[in-house]
Amino acid sequence: MIYKIGSRGSKLALAQTESVCRELKKRYPEHTFEIVIVKTKGDKVQDKPLDQVGGKGIFVKEIEEMILSDEIQMGVHSMKDMPARPAEGLIFSKVWKREDPRDVLILREKKRLQELRHGAVIGTGSKRRAFQLKKLRPDLQVVGIRGNVDTRLRKMEEQKLDGIVLAAAGLHRLGMGDRISQYFSEEEMIPAPAQGVLALELRKNNEELRKMLDACADEESQKEASSERQFLEAMGGGCHVPVGASCVKQKDGTYRFYGMFGTEDGSRIVYESAAGSDPGTLAESTAAAIRRKMAGTVFLTGAGPGDPDLITVKGRKILHQADCVIYDRLADPGLLSYVKKDCEKIYVGKENRHHVMEQEEINRLLAQKAMEHKVVVRLKGGDPFVFGRGGEEAMFLKKLGIPAQIIPGISSCIAGPAYAGIPVTHRGTSGGFHVVTAHDRNNKLADIDFEGMARSGETCIFLMGFSKIGEIVQKLQEAGMSPHMPAAVISRAASVNQKTCIGTLETIEERVRKNRMEPPAVIVAGKTVELSAFIGTVRQQKPxxxxxxxxxxxxxxxxxxxxxxxxxxxxxxxIVMTEQKFTKDMLQKASWLIFTSRNGVKGFMKNLQDSDLDVRCLHHTKIAAIGQKTAHWLKKYGLLADLVPQIYDSGHLAQCLKQKAGKQDLVCHIKGKEGTSVLRDTLAPLCKYHEIEVYENQPVxxxxxxxxxxxxxxxxxxxxxxxxxxxxxxxxxxxxxxxxxxxxxxxxxxxxxxxxxxxxxxxxxxxxxxxxxxxxxxxxxxxxxxxxx
Structure with a gap:
């Protein structure tokens, strides 16, 4: 049998793959093993940090695609470069003997970190290494550097860096151990999870090859690597955040586990360690300890249904504070306008059984983002605990020790009928209401106690049941509810497109079809439906x-x-401010300054201050503002407008200035890059007209x-x-x-x-x-x- 082994083309990748190939040829001489060089995106893009070009997966995607298509049968990677989980359809074999997992320092002139001059420059492509270096020596300058080992060594010489940080494993495999100046202990620098471990990746169904590879496994290396990867997955870590893990076997046979995790900018970094006999348990306990110290709060927030104004005051307040918002399809997108400019927004919506992200993935995403941000908002349509799976999310976060708070929302089961003029309860008509979801996880009619609902005489409300209307009305009648019982179907509840169709259990299905109603819909059966004729619907205004x-x-x-x-x-x-250099002489020559927007005022004042000037240099200059709001902004900076037209537009401002400015007057219009030519066309023939651009309205x-x-x-x-x-x-x-x-x-x-x-x-x-x-x-x-x- 011929087995083709995929490898990146760098010296290190080939050295690793060749070592695997040699071992397989030695153990299985009856088979042929060939190396195929694959160029990955990570090899092609060398001028940007990993987190800006796709993270760890950029080194493996092309190789994984070739394994899945059977162009090659396996790939050899560095395990530390692998995402927390292999691609669908692929697996890793058991771990072979691990190389030294420590990070090392290579110095150009000195021998130890402590010998370096104050402010020495060290290169690394890893945030994890950079932040830990700064912990050891806060005075160091850490610069980004990428490329294979030879490239980094060359850059160190060319750029006159004092040193670089690399993995000991790679240098040992290349026979370059003599270049190492200093090894970092786990107490000094925690390495990347599974550093020094080779990841042998193959198709899940390739049983014969898997058994061959597993026969070469090393039990201790397997334990250490598995626990470190377990920690990585528990923390939801990747290339965007610094994460380190190291499981070290002690002389007495026990293990010590070291873990570190930080925010992307390094503003918060937590270190933990634990000792014991089981590496997996140590990984989980270390992760839990870090989460307790570092996690932000996840706010499971109800967005209300349809109408964005139905979000609660508390819900709106937390949106203003959010560092990250993870939102569903049924949460009105207009609510996202309340978040901060730098807030991370992630869509995880679901529609017609199509999931952008499965619930388990959403749970993990919430935990991951809680480790990166102080305030994470999980924005869910309606109420998070009314068929919103908010309970599952809350329990998952609680289990991980991540704080979660609930901000209730208005459910469509109440809002939809209310906007349709249907009270869910009414004295003398209905003393309560039942709310159920109409379908199960297999998209069949849910197991509902129709007899109990029919017997109660109370309002019956069905959510997520549009495709089951026929079955619902049939089951209610079979349970004893009159075919003449009033019924309603409310489509797109509480939105501007809400439609209501009213009939009876006997007629509602046909009426829904004739009126071309669409999901999502709320189905209501009960006597209170009749009251809509007296109460009337709430007219939802189009935005x-x-x-x-x-x-x-x-x-x-x-x-x-x-x-x-x-x-x-x-x-x-x-709006992007434009840099202008002002001089006192230039400004004092101006007879008039014209401001036609608040951005003009802000841009002018910023450039004035950046030019080491203040408003005193304008004491001879008169100021014109296009309107009272612009004049108000000027007043904030201590400047009072001498001229504001009665009608606030460029034409009337130009006419007013036409009466004031003469041929010898320098009139400066403070403006954006774009703008009308009305002022220029009117004033340029009459005076020394000059435009100063202080901002640009850039397209998006x-x-x-x-x-x-x-x-x-x-x-x-x-x-x-x-x-x-x-x-x-x-x-x-x-x-x-x-x-x-x-x-x-x-x-x-x-x-x-x-x-x-x-x-x-x-x-x-x-x-x-x-x-x-x-x-x-x-x-x-x-x-x-x-x-x-």
Whole structure:
């Protein structure tokens, strides 16, 4: 039999693979063993840290694909470079004899770490090594360095580094042990989990090869490597965070386990060790001890159903504090606008039995992120404990010693009927209600006590049962409930697209089909359904799509929400300040400074301070502001505007300045890179007009907004948002939006941009400020309500 063995092409990888090949040829001369060199992504990308190019998997993916396709039969890797679990369909053989697991120091001139000069420069590509070096010598400068052993040694000489840190195992396998200046003990530097161990990877069903490889295994090395990998998996560690583990057998036959784990930036690092007879138990206890010291808090938070305003005040507060949000499909994406700019956002939603991530993976992800962040929010539609599997997540975290708090949410089983005008209880009609999930894990009708529900005379509510409507109404009737019992199906509960279909147990299935109802849906059976005719439904207002610059919730959206207007935000740009060097002489020559935005004010003041100047150099200069809000921002820096037009736009500001500025006056417009030419066209012929760009409104990738019929209108506060928003769409889609969507504009410049792209329905604010624009939209909401009534 011919066995092909995959290996990376570096000297070390080949040395490792050749040692395996020699041993196999020696033990199994009846077989042929050949080495196949495979170039991996990790070999191709050498100029970036591992965590920026895909983590540990970049060294193995191509080899694993070839094993699975049977182009090669096995791969030889360094176990420390392997993800916590092998790819689907692959396994590792038992561990062969381990090489020295310690990290070592190679110095260019000195012999020991302690001999290095103050501020010496050491190279390493590992955060784990870097942070532990800084613990030993806080004065050291640690720089990133990647490549094979020869490359790193060459870079050390070329860049005049004082030294580099490598693994002893690799140097020993290359016959370069004489280059080692100093070995680090486990107390000084905890190595990577399973460092010095070779990972022999093969297909799961290749039984013959697995038995051959396992026959070469070393029992002690297997125990040590397994426990260290067990620790790695328990911590959820990878290339993004520093993690180390070492299991060392003592002279008396017991073991000492060393573990370390830290945040990505090294701001928190915890070390633990434990001694005992069982390596696996030591790995678990060490991991648990580190989690207790280091873990942040996971907040299992109910987002409410549909309407994003139904999240609780406490839920919204915790979103503001979140360092990481892990969210589901049924949590309204608009809630993510409340998080911080640098908050990590991870989607793990489920839809129609398609799982972006299985529940077990979500559990592990929560634990992993709790080790990286102080505040992790698990945002779940409805309430986390009402068929949301929040209990499973809470128990999993509790078992690991990770703090978890519950923030309840409003469940669709209450909100859906309420928005449809159906009380789940009503005096004299129903003294209680039953809520059940309608399907089991095999997507069959759940084992429900229909007789008990029918006998109770109370409101019966079924969640996740849209595809089972026929079976549900049949079972209720078989259990004794009248076929004339009122029933309702509420689709997309509490959202702007909520639809309600009302009938009886006898007619509801047919009515749902005729009305083309869609899941997710709440099914209600009971006498309180009749009360919707008297109470009436809650009219869910379609949201206004507000374009914004930057990631934070816009002040305009806050004004609109304060008026009871539903809002969805979409980012079209990001403000980046531009560097300008000011001199006192230049500023003192200016007769007027014109400010047309708060970003202009902020950019100007930043550059003023960076130029080692302050507002005293403006004592002869007059200041014009386009509106009261810009004037307010100037006032924050101790500057009072000399001129503010009554109508807040560039045209009226230009006309006012036209009366003030003469031919000898230097008029400086503090502005962004983009902007209208109104001021320039009006003032340039009359005075010395000069533009100073202090910020840039840079474009960002714009999310697809969906269909125009999802929104009551789209709101624009600048011309660039107009161009970017419509420019991000395909031509056919853009034409539909231009034709059908009502566009709300803050002022003449934005209106002009809307006209130029061909928008058919434009409504402009009376004044070019957020308050006026919010008032126009608020009036629009009232007009729509009146027309619907």
């Amino acid at each position: 206004y799509l507000v374009t914004k610059i930057g990631t934070k919730p816009s002040r305009l959206s806050e004004l609109l929400r304060g008026r009871g207007v539903s809002v969805t935000e979409i980012q079209t740009g990001s 990738k714009i999310e697809k907004p969906g269909s125009p019929d999802q929104y009551a209108g789209t709101v624009f506060t600048c011309a660039s948002s107009v161009r970017r928003f419509f420019g991000s769409m395909e031509a056919k889609t853009a034409e539909k939006w231009k034709r059908e969507m009502r566009c709300f504009s803050i002022g003449t410049g934005t209106t002009s941009a809307l006209q130029q792209i061909g928008a058919a329905k434009i409504c402009e604010a009376l004044q070019a400020d957020y308050e006026s624009l919010a008032a126009v939209i608020g009036k629009d909401v009232e007009d729509v309500s009146v027309s619907e009534d």
